[in-house]
Amino acid sequence: MTTAPETVAELIACHWGDHRTGLMYGADAARGVRPAVLSRHRYAREAAARAALLVDLLPPGAEPHVGVLLDNTPEFPFWLGAAALAGAAVAGINPTRRGPELARDVLHTDCRILVTEPAHLPLLRGLDLPGVRILVTGTESYAALLAPYADAGPGGATVRPPGPGSRLLLYFTSGSTGAPKAAICSQGRLAAAGHSLARSFRVGPDDVHYVCMPLFHGNAVIADWLPALCGGAAVALRPRFSASSFLDDVRAYGATYFTYVGRAVQYLLATAPRPDDRAHRLRLGFGTEAGAVDAARFTERFGVRLVEGYGATEGGASVQRTPDIPPGALGRAGAGDDLAVIDPETGLECPAAVLDADGRLTNGAEAIGELVNRGRSLFEGYWRNPAAEAARTRDGWYWTGDLFFRDPEGFLYFAGRTDDRLRVDSENLAAAVIENILARWDAAAAVAVYAVPDEVAGDQVMAALALREGASFDPDAFAAFLAAQPDLGTKMAPRYLRVLDALPVTATNKIHRVALRRAGFLPPPAGGSRPAPVWHRTGAGYRPLDAESLAALLAAYEDRGRRELLDRG
Template identity: 35%
Template sequence: MDQSFPAPSPPDPRAEEREPDGAVSAARASSTAGWLGALARTARIDAHPQRIFPLVLDTVAAEHPGAPALIGGDETLSHSALAARRNRYARWALARGLAKGETVALLMRNCPDYLAVWLGLTRVGVCVALLNTNLRGSGLAHCLAVAAPRLIIAAADLAEVLASALPHLAEQPEIVWQDPAAQASLAAASADFGEDPLGPDEAPSVTLRDPALLIYTSGTTGLPKAARVSHHRVMMWTHWFAGLIDPTPDDRMYDCLPLYHSVGGVVAPGSVLLGGGSVVIREKFSASRFWADVGESGATLFQYIGELCRYLTLAAPDPAEARHRLRLCTGNGMRPEVWEAFQARFAIPRILEFYAATEGTLSLYNVEGKVGAVGRVPPFMARRSPALIVRHDAATGLPARDARGRCIPTEFGEAGELLGRLSDRAEYTFEGYTSAAESARKVLRDVIEPGDAWMRTGDLMRRDAQGFFTFVDRIGDTFRWKGENVATTEVAEALHRVAGVREANVYGVAVPGTEGRAGMAALSVEPGFDLAHLHAAMTTRLPAYARPLFLRLCAELGHTETFKQKKGALAEEGFDPERTDDPLYIDRDGAYRRIDAALYGQIAGGRLRL
């Protein structure tokens, strides 16, 4: 799941909202306050179409000038210093002749200056494409080509990375290097420009509907797509989250996620800056240093990806883990078994899980803190409904249609694809990608009535009678075996509960002579891991069709820079012992048996009954 945050997503418009009970009702008062805070902060955004996020931060800087805003490893900027720097960058852009609507690409590692650059440039109407620093060669060149930037601002320490992409580009864009110590850098070129807020006649008029950023999807397969992010979306993301987490000048957000993505680079820092608080920016996550750094930095908030929390729960005890000041951890992708272990072991007062996508028109928030759910919409917000779950046809990969050609809404507890209704309202407008063809593929029409339009999320969800949404799987990750649909996330959750399994990556593989795809799991395991125990656990916990038929034991499992599992290469290599040195197994005769060349030949030749 990639991340984004427009207005909240209420439940299926056909269904009645029901009040929660049990433990959930105990959190009703505080959760209601969170919803009301979010609504209050976003209510008047549309009333001021020229009030963009950098202008809001000018007001914050005037109210909290000397307070820290961005705390990096090598540099700390106060709110006034951040304002001064972004204003210098804005004036530099105007002096360079950068026009409203033109694009500048940004290639820098996590640091306070990163935010100052894009805030300054977007202030004067420039759209900034946030490049993934992990890409190289043709992959990075693709991201540059689809953005078509007027120039590239690149950190000097990423010169080799950028050089690897340039031979793959038809046209060579101008490069502006950023190195505070260099004479010809952006820092030096902007040093003599004014630091005070820009006057109304100094910059072009920039509105909420104008483009602010290009943020790239970070899928596990295929080339990244550049999602358009308007100033309105930046305002909604930051203000909505500020309402939910209620930041104060005393709050510090620990942010070790990539600044080139929507959560790490916009939501996490932006929501806290609005409250006059500060952001502790780290270049990357370190499990061994995490608790010491959180404690020493005085962090009160932590923006997570679920995998980070899993790493921490698997780590050896750390004396520093009991000395933190965290009052809230917020993020997405927290598995239920990790959630409970993480919150109990580290005494986390509150976890705020959410679901969203950078290009999405809906988002879900688990304000009540129900373990395993990605969100719920309270009854008083049910009329603001842009969300619908419809039945999914695994054979076509599309939503199922009835005899009239309309999509079929699911019942409570039934898995289906989550859709987001589109309209002319800014928060429900699909801003799309730089590619018109990719944008068109995300829109579904004639869903409930003729002429309506909905955005496909590509995610399967369930909704219970209390209105809580639970993530099931990504479409494409779910596969069909023995006539049944298998959700890889549900199989992975069962595997993660087995002693000795550190991480599980579940996917489907084609088997000659059979229909559908058989389940396969790549596992990272601890010393002493017992295959027989795993087999017994799978027999107990999963139906026969969902149990992994094949296993692969790996020293490490591959991840994207946002800690998503990479499945494409694993699925392609399958269970062929010639394609990997990792041990491979098949569930055969009541146990997992090692696959050698002879056994593989029987399977591949269709001579082994499965």
């Protein structure tokens, strides 16, 4: 019996001499452009050449870290493979970061080499990056640098011999406050995760993994690229996610699998239906936070099963699916994990969820808490951030920062982030639970729920709502819909509602909640864009938050000394 490779370097080396399709890119159905195709062997050659270049370019004594500021071009997986072969690590740099924040990410991760592309060079102008050498892909100078290494092979050049404990990724995890933290991911942990997903989804050489989520984020690498490496599937790249091009790409590449994060599924559902929506090879999508309603709609329209998973780049806790999983659940604790839903205020385990006949939560205030791993943890720390490590592993437990509830059979259900918890009239609410209810409204294309300060104490519920194409907001119909939801608690109905053409998203296609919370129910600053309408609940109905109502509301905040809570940070 052949032993599975224990490192990503071994997985790359397995490509050597294999002339099956390994990497595809550049398809453009609108212009009739067919995809470029590279064999698995060619991919390994390109990775080996860059590994040799990396070893020669790194200054003596420098940390073996290379920053990668690229869209999903072939150069990104080339450098991932190069770092693996060389025993080095890649820091994925987010191209939506700007100025000192972007420079901070490069310098914080001790990158002495930064790989970018001409389109991103404007982001680097004027930045102070002492000791950092910038390589610009797609240029003559870059090609000249690589030329002497064209005959390099796997294992020919290393900074240090790659092993299961070798750092491979320094991937930034975002938060609502503070600078992003760089989570450490080793080759052994990443290879094991890839093998696990490849087995779970029966990935084989006939599969094509469509990578449309950004490779600077852990989702695309860990849940899409790595299972393809482990299962022998081809990889197809999309530079940036595009809902309008999704189906054309899937058909052009013959894709069978993709990953999603955030609200990408909602934007796909918002595209105009086509007669050929099911004319493709796609069989599976794997990701997070699609929601049960949208997952069902996606399957009905496109004929593709969506599998919701749970896992963070940090690797501190895992939830595994089982054949008997009920609708809406993510699974049970993974092997070796001791997962519990803990009330962070008391440190005690929350009671089991009470679900009605339709599987809807009826005791959310008591049952929802933070998911904690009280057993072993695969968390490998944050780069040069001991305070963040201590907060994540306090009291000897791994605190995920995510809200969950658990049913009496032990199945776990995601309820949002701890940052997305609201406290209304002394009752704790989870944004994701309210979002899942609001998503049932037929007119809704996308929904986000978040807290705005109450004028007296605590929070109020606010929602941002994007409508389906051709729909208009009917306040009476919306109020009637809310009244008909049996699991909508008395504190859950949004007090404020902003109707948008589309919800703002981050570079990883997650809802930009910080921007929504910052805006609250206030109009944009002077000179800003045309304000999206805001509605507020009065009694059982909704009416526009006009200038007179807004003035009275702000006066109430002033009277209670809470006006500054609404100021945009």
